[in-house]
Amino acid sequence: MGAGEMMRRVLLLCAALLLLLAAPAAALDGYDYYQTIDYNATDVSSYQQDLVIHRTAGTDYTLCDGLTVAASGLTSQSVTLSGSTPYSEVWIALGTAPGNYGYQSAIISTNTSSYTATIESFPLVAGETFYARAGCGGGYSSEVSFTLPSVTPRPRTTYGDRFNTLMSGNLSIPAFWEAEADTYGDQFGGGDFGVMVFVSLLSALVFIVLFLRSGDVVIPFMVGGLIAGVIIPHILPEFAEMGYAFAAAALIGIGYSLYRRYV
Structure with missing residues (x-):
């Protein structure tokens, strides 16, 4: 075999090897791969190596002419x-x-x-x-x-606050009074100030009506005090004693008025 023939065969062999290497490379283009190597030892001087190729994510998409989105x-x-x-x-x-x-x-x-x-x-x-x-x-x-646009926060209302007050108090009388006072107080600005305005107006109204009907200031004052004494303790704890005093004075005043009228 001459030197020229030997060179030709070497060139053909190199070309074949290049084709074999290029084909898998083209097939793998556009993807991410990793390998896992396991060693199964049979003795101290020999082992087996396994190469496993996994496709993790495809990024190579054939484009279609005329297709848009x-x-x-x-x-x-x-x-x-x-x-x-x-x-x-x-x-x-x-x-x-x-x-x-x-x-x-x-x-x-x-x-x-x-x-x-x-x-x-x-x-x-x-x-x-x-x-x-x-x-x-x-x-x-x-x-x-x-x-996508973010969701608009849901507006918070207070429609259920009074119901929650009643439920948390097991529908007790104090819970009822608290819910009622807060409900009417909301019409005058809410909070403790609104409740105090409501109590003041209610007491004044009761006083005026009863005074015009009987001409006696004792009963109107004491009934107004009784109403205030029931509601005020739910505004601030330090007003509890004042409320009890109003309630006691109201009972005494009503008893005195009845005694003076009928005895």
Whole structure:
């Protein structure tokens, strides 16, 4: 065998090796891989090496000419995806990371020129950013991203506060008085100030009405004191003694008035 023939065979062998190496490299392009090596020792001088290749995430998507996708109509729980397509059927691939789609819609029938699809609720989450592609028999569209609006905080009302007061007090009389006083006090600014204004107006009204009917200031004053004595303890704890004093004075005054009138 001459030197020229030997050189030709070496060149052919090198070309074959390059083809073998290039084919797997092209097949692996666009993916992430890692290897696991296990050593099964049979004696101190020999071992076996196993190479395992895993595909972890695909990022290589064949693009389809004429297939597009765009996002519109964004709400906190819906999005409308539309675009052009040369195919009669398309679908939507959706995920929360670029190139990683964990959701695929049902097949969408088209008129081979355009399509529209609205996705609601699952898998959408308000305030999150999503990535999507349209898919068809010829490949995928380019990727589009969109961010859903955040949910508006629910306004907090106080409609249930009085009911909660009654329930926490096991519907007791003190809980009832507290809830009632707070309810009327809310009409005058709320809080302790509102309750005091309500008690003052109520006491004044009772005093005036009873005074005009009987001309006696004892009973109106004492009845007003009784009302104030029942409600005031629920405003500030230090007023409890004052409330008890008003209640005692009211009873004494009523008894004295009845004694003077009928005895």
